[in-house]
Amino acid sequence: MARADAVPADSIAAEPVVRAAWLALAGCLLGLFMQMLDTTIVNIALPDLTVDLGASTSEQLLVLSVYTLAFACTLLTAATLGGRLGRRRVFVTAILAFTVTSVLCGVARGPVELIVFRGAQGVSAALMSAQTLALIAALFPKTRHGLVFGIYGAVAGLAAMLGPVIGGVLVTSDVLGWGWRTIFFVNVPLGVIACGLAWRRLPQLRELPAPRLDLRGVVLSTAGLFFLLYPLAVGREQDWPPQLWVMMGVSVVLLVLFVVLERRLLARGGTPLLRVDLFRSRRFSVGLSLSLLFFSVFAGFFFTVSISAQFGLGYSPLRTGLLALPFALGGAVGSVVSPAVVDRIGSARTLCAGAIVLGAGLAWVGLTLQPISGTMSIPAVIAPLVVGGIGTGLFVAPLQTAILSDTSEANIGSASGCVPTVQQIGASIGLAVVSLFFFGQVAAQAQSAVPAARAGLVADLQNTAVEPLFRAPMADRFADCARGQLTSPHPDRPAPGCGDDASAQTGMAADLVGKATRELQVAGRSVAARSFVGAFQTTLWVLAGMCAAIAVLTLGLGRRPRVQPRTADDPASPER
Template sequence: MTSAPADAGPYTASRRAWPAFAACLVAVFMQMVDTTIVNIALPDLTTDLGASSADQLLVLTVYTLAFACTLMTASRIGERLGRRRVFIIALAGFTVASLLCGTAAGPGELIAARGLQGACAAFASAQTIAIISAIFPRARHGLVFGVYGATAGVAAMLGPVLGGALVGLDAFGLGWRTIFLVNLPFGVIACVIAARAMPPVVGTVRESLDAVGVALSTIGLFLLIYPLSTGREKGWPGWLLAMLAISIAVLVAFVLHERALLRRGGAPLLRLDLFAERSFAVGAVLSLLFFSVFTAFFFTVSITTQFGLGYSPLHTGLITLPFALGAAVGSLLSPMVVTRIGPRTLTVGMVVFAASVAWMAIVIDPARHDIAIASLIAPLVLGGLGTGVFVAPLQAVILSGTTSRTVGSASGTIPTVQQIGGSVGLAIIGIVFFALVGSASSAGASAGADDLRVRLGDTAVPAVAQPIVVSRFSDCVSRQLSSPRPEVSPPGCSAQGSDADAGPQAAIVREAQPALRPAARVAAARAFLEAFSTIMWIICATAAAVAAISLAVPRARAIVPVGTPASVG
């Protein structure tokens, strides 16, 4: 059985196509959930494993980085070795990597296991588009790819909700580890279904592996994303800046190599001729920008609510539930919208999302030192609705001009672009967000000091000592919030150990503790909410840009299924 033409083989009429499709959906659901579910567990795993803020970002970005670096190579290997075989092996590897993540004893182990998990996710994901294209006739592609796109989108949005529920339940006392271990039964089930129902899909032409392209793309992306993830905490040493500069040169060399190889009639890892198709080129830009803001949105929500406001993982997950519900509705409505206005569905979805983020930025008041959850329900539902409307048809728009010859390369290129967008967007927003927290440290310290003065009146701290306590508190809070590691108390500011061992000072600190804790929460809330509000406006502006760019998708271009010749209006 070959991957093209998709409706030519006897297998496409078999009822076994649907179980095979179900295995693909389970795989993509797990892969996309794992891009966002970890956000919720960051505070818990930070405490448990002693992870720094750079470690936290790496836990998030190494998954998408490994995903992005591996996808195009994975697609080519699938063409050569058989997509069914590679899919099953990769899915089994993803399941094993999830086990390693769930049993990690330190941040280094978790980061390594997450990298393996991302690489296995890439090898599985790179096969699914070609597999689905092969096992269903063209007449059903619109339906199955719509379901596939909606599943991927909703899974990513459900990640925080599922993560919050799992961490909150604390099954068997495993805490944050359950967000990884929950993949085990689903991975095993999907592997069994795929082994029984999925056909041996192979490419019509087994092209040689572009080893130079693999090396250049992998090295270039690593040199780009690693410094962005760790630079803020390390203070941007010269060697990290050099890595960024070298990454640009390596990625330019990659593009030049791919172009030269294509002109010689070779088999480049990235088919640059795909970008000559306007729908594909514009769709790739849309994917890059959208997934950068989408990943950053959930990251900043999780960090602000848990580190800034002290919410539990379950509480944070429930906050994002309206967004996930709206996304589910939007995904269901999207086909009807597409029928009426075609590619302009993308524009409508992003305009709605941008409006919802602006609404959130307006209703959040840092001076309240908390979030009025009721006021966020409507904008969150609206944001999810717009995201669902946008994501569901996005893949079909991008692939509407591909043919059976280019669908293999496209199946690796599309998710690569999405994962690069997520990795770079998360790294950049992380840098900006924590810089904004630092900028708001003075305001946070002032708000916390005002709260502390009032609360100290209800403690046994002597009146003469209260100004000293407030002064020290303000200094410590300001230094902590503006430091590269705002989750760690600066030297001399901890209430534990040598900072408060014995004597009058220790007694005063103990007496002040009932007032210090809530005052510190007020200070953190003020700084984090100010940063969060600014980030929402940045995301809003980027979403508006995505909406404007989506207007470049040709109106005459019908949203047609993979493998169907492009239509010309």
């Protein structure tokens, strides 16, 4: 049984204890903000980071993926450790470790160092995240869970949405000449404040007697999740070799075996890493399914926005990051109004409305795009992005309450590790599936974009010093390179042997390219814009369709009776 070593209710006035609970919640939310911020902030800084550290393609990929891998694969184990050692102790220690590893990431002198420290940062984030929901549930009675879990969901969503914005601002401003390193140093003041707020205000929540660590569960869950998430993270970059498919097949076997062993351990009265009895609750099971699908859409959307803006439209990191700002502002509005909407129509209908509004916003963004001209009007996309953000806020804020509404003091710890694990799995699956579909669409769009760009280049070459004899062959060469690049697994990189500048050529070819550099660049930008914007539009409509499916799935939550307010004499009041 979890026990909170908080100050007894009769020893201190109610108001100071409530104030202490809110301050402790602020510490938890700052930790959550750091965790979620670091899942997206590095994407914007990757180009500068790569140049500074000389990272290879595989090292760049690991810099991005090792954090999420370490985070997701250790969440279940971290939840159990919190119950054994005390959730406050583990949480505060994890904040300190996260802050230290952030500094180490910021001072890394080589890509290998950065990869190692990013992995350690991910483990620290898991140790924090796995305690947060259980701690918040213990700080407040169930009558306030809708509010506090709504705040939790809002902070998580806003942090992920603001990652590109904050990253773009920090990298562009180049504070003290630190460049990309500031994206890690920004965690230092946040970590210090979070520690100050959480220490001594959070309940210890240690399970007594301390349960035996489920070592078999640790090994099977960690290995199973790694064999699932690693292929999803690197599959596209490596063009899906057979060994990655084998790893995913092994992951299914390991995870099924993990569930079977956890079920048997629970039946014998042991303490499993994952309490499978949680899934007897329809709201928990359906809620996790909603979380899996929603974070797939969320991650897929931000991936396509980022890559379409940077590689399709040639936006800078700052401009790309600022595209997320209207979405984040809408998310803030949706999160603020979500509790009132829940009170009026219930959590299931609020989730349904949020999914519908998000889908409408994504479809609206798609309608504003102009694939034929390869353009995206910034003023035109602001309103639909705000609408999409409002839908996200409406959905994310009450999601945790819906998932955890049937949990008890006995299984809240396991749920605290299970919920973020599913979110990370959903994000990984979303990135893998959406990127495959998106780049397939880029290749499909190239079939019409390349001939159009070639025709435009032929016309432009008539006004250059390129001899008429070489104009058609030059246009053909351009078309072959563009087609080869856009239909490859890496359409964001030039095809082998291709380049639009004279330095990439020698002899007569260099002379010809030098005479038509501007025209080649215009044609290259045109074909990239048309292909990426067209693929972005199609992907947005698919994601909007997924939102409609999520809206239908929310109906499976059913209705839940309102929780009656507790009196001051209730032992489960916040003074416990």
